[in-house]
Amino acid sequence: MPLSLTNKNVIFVAGLGGIGLDTTKELLKRDLKNLVILDRINNPAVITELQKINPKVTVTFIPYDVTVPITETKKLLKTIFDKLKTVDILINGAGILDDHKIEATIAVNYTGLVNTTTAILDFWDIRKGGPGGIICNIGSVTGFNAIYQVPVYSGTKAAVVNFTSSLAKLAPITGVTAYTVNPGITRTTLVHKFNSWLDVEPKVAEKLLEHPTQTTQECATNFVKAIELNKNGGLWFLDKGTLEDIEWKKYWDSGI
Secondary structure (H helix, E strand, C coil), X not given: CCCCCCCCEEEEECCCCHHHHHHHHHHHCCCCCEEEEEECCCCHHXXXXXXXXXXXXXXXXXXXXXXXXXXXXXXXXXHHHHHXXXXXXXXXXXXXXXXXXXXXXXXXXXXXXXXXXXXHHHHHCHHHCCCCEEEEEECCHHHCCCCCCCHHHHHHHHHHHHHHHHHHHCHHHHCEEEEEEEECCECCHHHHCCCCHHHCCCCHHHHHCCCCCECHHHHHHHHHHHHHHCCCCCEEEEECXXXXXXXXXXXXXXXX
């Protein structure tokens, strides 16, 4: 069901990165009520500039590392819920691309996303008297079309896609809907220089950028459109200025 973002309270994890920052700017044009940015980046000047984009929206920055224990995340979310009373949308956007850093890649790209999602269910789960909510997870085209030279990164993004798909199917139980936005190759600092697994391709960044790319602004525009379309279970592919919902074939049913 289409969603109006007017007067909504949104938490954006990693909302100050390349795609994240431009998406934040697009969100602010929608007359949100509150935008809470959780990020390791602490840039007061950027927060001030963001607030100027739309003075109607209260922009709050809170330092956050997605690799902290889930108990710490729950404490942080409690302070946010205590202040705002309600939160409508959680956007999970933290990510790194460096297949030399195997544990960190898994911790940031997947474990941190799962923990943040699990933590907010304490406040949203209808079985606990919560109101439900919306999860938007940032995946990647590699989640369903791996860059084989970076199998660790690609593997974490595939995990995000499958985790989110499961969340969407659990919506009747939890009251929490979910979808992924999956950018194609986007010109960010993330892809300008990174390491392949076991150095199988030393020039992986250069080779990747030989393919057609999109700007962060093109990606951000469609990112917010996907949020407004609000399709539970959506697998959105954002590439070269286009927005497409990828339909995966269902090969079998667990029967559970």
